[in-house]
Amino acid sequence: MPADLAVIGLGHLGLPLAQAAVAAGISTLGYRTGPEGGSLSPAELRRMLSRGFRPATNPAELGRVRTAVICAPTPRGADGALDLGQVESAARILAARLRPHTTVILESPVHPGTTEGFLRPLLESGSGLRAGRDFHLAYSPSRVDPGNRDFTPAGTPKVIGGLTPACTESAAAFYGRLTDKVVRARGPREAETVQVLETNFRHVNIALVNEMSVLCHDLGVDLWDVIRCAETKPFGFQAFRPGPGVGGHGIAQDLGGPSGRPLRMVELARQVNDHMPRYVIQRAAALLNEHGKSARAARVLLLGVTYKADIADQQGAPAHEIAVRLMELGASVSYHDPYVPAWSVLGRPVPRADSLYEAAAEADLTILLQQHRTYDLQGLSVKAQLLLDTRGATPTGAAHRL
Structure with missing residues (x-):
């Protein structure tokens, strides 16, 4: 059965997104990119399944969704750089099934320029489609705060930066179903840098105190x-x-x-x-x-x-x-x-x-x-x-x- 949304990567970013999506009535399938662990309780996972969440094992199912969000983890490697291995794997799997008019959004923490310089070529070469013309491509920094009962996904604004204005609006239409406020960045690089600033703001201020x-x-x-x-x-x-x-x-x-x-x-x-x-x-x-x-x-x-x-x-x-x-x-x-x-x-x-x-x-x-x-x-x-x-x-x- 086709779903509206595919969440690729079911770790600390993907599971909360899938949880919010099914709570908003969006039919959602989840696809794992590796050994991932999330912070949802067994009861929360059972509730998601009862609302229509479907774990997918067949990558062919990724080709039957309107929106695909890549939430693969990007841990720091031995050299200190972000490891994009699972993002690359997710992109290649998705690209082989990508259909025209699909909206692809990256939420994984990455360096500025990754959506355009790393993800876009993988999707285009693997699908034969062109981003911004045949499918929409955007970046949105994840704003997950596990255990925080004060801020729900609906009350947390989402920042979106698309490759083109049409890409931004397509991603905004999706996130508008999950949150009360969508903030449009000038482009993917600005949206990626929002994530860098927000994370570094936390680390610098904790270091000061x-x-x-x-x-x-x-x-x-x-x-x-x-x-x-x-x-x-x-x-x-x-x-x-x-x-x-x-x-x-x-x-x-x-x-x-x-x-x-x-x-x-x-x-x-x-x-x-x-x-x-x-x-x-x-x-x-x-x-x-x-x-x-x-x-x-x-x-x-x-x-x-x-x-x-x-x-x-x-x-x-x-x-x-x-x-x-x-x-x-x-x-x-x-x-x-x-x-x-x-x-x-x-x-x-x-x-x-x-x-x-x-x-x-x-x-x-x-x-x-x-x-x-x-x-x-x-x-x-x-x-x-x-x-x-x-x-x-x-x-x-x-x-x-x-």
């Missing part, structure tokens, strides 16, 4: 109170909060385009954020030492090992590096996370605490890495021998804050 956390600790200043006061300013300030590191799928990009010109502030931000797990270890070791204990053979409980609160996704979560460094110091590490039933580090399973309060009471040090809503932080602060709060989520004075 992470540096402030180190400085304020050295000065004996309560950074959390500083942020509380600063965010009352109604203009020129947006509050960011420090943490044990930056996880997630949005990778900071330090290349401004094909020229390869580095964005120096972004590179520095990455260095600052990458240092935070080591800083957490320094603070943990110092706390243990202040209480007459050594990190060697210390029992350390890690709370929340996902990259974001209230989801199961562990992509880039700093918990992994923190656990590795604790183990290297000789500590005995355990964890608790309501969303992660099993966790392995360095190829070895990490013991999972069944009784949270008992585990916190027995541990020499408990480190809060992620503030899941299910955690009773007041209760934990009472039970724990030592509690290091890397998120500033505990009541004032209840724990040692980052």
